[in-house]
Amino acid sequence: MTTSAIKWWQKAVVYQIYPRSFQDSNGDGIGDLKGIQERLSYVSKLGADVIWLNPIYQSPNKDNGYDISDYQAINPEFGTMQDFDDLLAAAHARDIKIVMDLVVNHSSDQHKWFIESRSSKDNDKRDFYIWRNPVDGHEPNNWSSFFSGSAWKFDEKSGQYYLHLFVEGQPDLNWKNDELRDQVYQMMNWWVDKGIDGFRMDVISMISKPDGLPDAPLPAGNTYANPVSLTANGPHVHEYLREMRQKVLNNADLMTVGETSGVDIEHAQKYAGIDGSELNMVFQFEHMGLDDNPNPALGKWDNQPVSLVKLKDNLSKWQTELEGNSWNSLYWDNHDQPRIVSRFGNDSAEYREVSAKMLATLLHFMQGTPYIFQGEELGMTNAYNLGWDDFDDIEIINGRKFIVDKEKLVDNDTMLDYVHYKGRDNARTPMQWTAGKNAGFTDGTPWLKLNDNFETINVTAALADDNSVFYHYQKLIQLRHDLDLITTGHYELIDPADDQVYTYKRIGDDQELLIINNFTDQDLERDYPVPADAQLLISNYQDDLGLKLRPYEAKAYLYNR
Known part of the structure; x- marks a missing residue:
């Protein structure tokens, strides 16, 4: 980009x-x-x-x-x-x-569309929702609601079920209509x-x-x-x-x-x-x-x-x-x-x-x-x-x-x-x-x-x-506004197998960012090649110890390629 x-x-x-x-x-x-x-x-x-x-x-x-x-x-x-x-x-x-x-x-089941839809099988809003007949006296299929229980609610008046993937008061709309x-x-x-x-x-x-x-x-x-x-x-x-x-x-x-x-x-x-x-x-x-x-x-x-x-x-x-x-x-x-x-x-x-x-x-x-x-x-x-x-x-x-x-x-x-x-x-x-x-x-x-x-x-x-x-x-917000590299740069993960530190680069034509994040409560040391002229853009500690990482330390360097 x-x-x-x-x-x-x-x-x-x-x-x-x-x-x-x-x-x-x-x-x-x-x-x-x-x-x-x-x-x-x-x-x-x-x-x-x-x-x-x-x-x-x-x-x-x-x-x-x-x-x-x-x-x-x-x-x-x-x-x-x-x-x-x-x-x-x-x-x-x-x-x-x-x-x-x-x-x-x-x-909602209180929306005017659904109130009309459930009023009768031949209402012109019936097909705004998903209604099905029982199968062998049970729900039309085995789907669960994402909030537990069946995704189907039986309507006594019409003898059909309506679909609700979420709570029963949230009938699913029929986008085929x-x-x-x-x-x-x-x-x-x-x-x-x-x-x-x-x-x-x-x-x-x-x-x-x-x-x-x-x-x-x-x-x-x-x-x-x-x-x-x-x-x-x-x-x-x-x-x-x-x-x-x-x-x-x-x-x-x-x-x-x-x-x-x-x-x-x-x-x-x-x-x-x-x-x-x-x-x-x-x-x-x-x-x-x-x-x-x-x-x-x-x-x-x-x-x-x-x-x-x-x-x-x-x-x-x-x-x-x-x-x-x-x-x-x-x-x-x-x-x-x-x-x-x-x-x-x-x-x-x-x-x-x-x-x-x-x-x-x-x-x-x-x-x-x-x-x-x-x-x-x-x-x-x-x-x-x-x-x-x-x-x-x-x-x-x-x-x-x-x-x-x-x-x-x-x-x-x-x-x-x-x-x-x-x-x-x-x-x-x-x-x-x-x-x-x-x-x-x-x-x-x-x-x-x-x-x-x-x-x-x-x-x-x-x-x-x-x-x-x-x-x-x-x-961080100001850096995103000011530095196009954060928006346009290529992403490169460093050391995928490291289970303690998450480090990656953002790479542009002329500059790179190196972002280092210690995910532990331990003092660690990593040997990342940070150029001598690198600018520390942001850190969650008040000073920079270079290769040494303190608990949950995060820092981002910007430097020329």
Whole structure:
């Protein structure tokens, strides 16, 4: 890639906001749009170019807003459409773009389309969703919901089942229906006309279901089968996205990123090809599954550390194989993942800050568009103080019912350990602004219990400390803006078999970057050929000991070739 060919979204850094947990402005304990607007100066200070908003639409909140009952209305918990318009204008005034979450694999069962669809078999919206007759008195196939149990819900009135890959209140839309697709595109264009700057597309790889809806491979001892191998990257998904490109995405200079469960390199190159026929980039999940349980029945639930060699191999594969033909998205944290410093780093008092900076350094020098989830730039940790009565996430609640109560795969205490390590509520605890009441998030009762370390880990403390995790992220963002080599350079992994240190290069025509990251709490020594005239761009220690690496030390050198 040449410098002249760089697109704005390739140099951008995205800050993800989970509105419910960011800032409450009216004391009801729930974050809202006015609260986000109040904190735009903070996002601006960090240096982020784009805000990705998790869903703010009308919703009964069976899956925290990912079950949408009206795509063109704001959830009153978050405010009004005028509040959104004000936020959009205020963000644009600060040169911050707004990307909306697009959730069109499914809707809420309270959406008007589904209310009509389930009213009768001959309703003209019946085919907006996926309905099937029972097979031998049972579900149409053996697919499980991603939130445990069957992916089919029986409707007594019509005698048919409808498909819901997620909770039963999230019926899957039938993208084979031409009218349904046209309605989706009209809705998207309505938001584009408002002036938004792009879409993050929820589970977009699953909108095309396999013909015939066949059974999925069933693990031994399981009642239902994970259908991701069949529902991801379906037969018409690229056709639908090319159509979306023509009917919506070409209407403005938008940023688009698809959440693509089950994606591989081959499909990623189609979703995010440089020809621009579909999306700009995708979220892939392979690196997020490296620490899954070896028992398929337990899925993601485990608490074992990731293998650095496997992590290096995976991230390097995506860096190398997408280069020149498609674009990476770079992320550690999001609303569906635990806090990265507690997962791949070390969240002890001694090493939390240096390991958080190390992980940031590793990611932000790679090729792709980086995403920062709220609080990641503070080194916020998993919330070990949350107990079973505190959790809100449907995945955690249903997972416990299925794994502990029904299948008895592990005991209650082991499952709690797994949840503290991998549960989604770790990321959803309220943003920690101050050491005061409710961490400055709300004057009321927070919708989700606060992490009890907010008195020491918070924005006020971070901004007062020149050596904080926040300022490390700020510097990384500025380096990406200033140094085209981070965007255009070729990636080269150094010493793939090293299970303690992750080192790689970014290579340009005239310059190189060398990025070194110690993943251990040990003092190490490595003999990397660093030229004498190399410039130390950034480090998470105050001095440079050259070949000696301190615990979780990270540093990046720039030098001429």
